[in-house]
Amino acid sequence: GQQVMQIPQYQHVQEGEDFTTYCNSSTTLSNIQWYKQRPGGHPVFLIQLVKSGEVKKQKRLTFQFGEAKKNSSLHITATQTTDVGTYFCAGPETLNTNAGKSTFGDGTTLTVKP
């Protein structure tokens, strides 16, 4: 079945440093979503990318969807303590678009040292 992998699993940064997490799928994705889960909280939708090569920005967060639609990245510029949490990517298989399920990566847990 489809696998969605994220690296790194953990990332510790000093406040003000940049952070990037990468998401790689074993199959082509029709779209990819990103979610953030704060410690003790639940996943919250951040964004969805659909087009090959798409880039979207949300303030200090930049999301990219690869040209082959098999990988994606989330980059945070000048991290703040409010960025702490686990970032998940999720996507369906292109070949299984009727499945209706999102396969989540294992997430990247970001900690920020003030």
Added chain:
Amino acid sequence: KAGVTQTPRYLIKTRGQQVTLSCSPISGHRSVSWYQQTPGQGLQFLFEYFSETQRNKGNFPGRFSGRQFSNSRSEMNVSTLELGDSALYLCASSRNMGRGNEKLFFGSGTQLSVL
């Protein structure tokens, strides 16, 4: 607009018992999905319900079952609990049946501990 509501928030059970978890989706949302979250396994898809019918199922044993009612509320049942079932169970709702492109709204989850 109220968010996704899951009850109970915490649950402690012993091996062999069964448990029922409840999820009320956002008003107007017709799809409910269930996920199991553990520290080592991430978010694992259990099943999705839409219009009272199970539309998709993950790779979990038959001990895990669910249902959806006409008001879109959903319940998940786990029978013959095992220690490995200890996890955070998250429910997510979306307006329509997901094809992986629906924005998911998650509840706060039910933390199940099996002793």
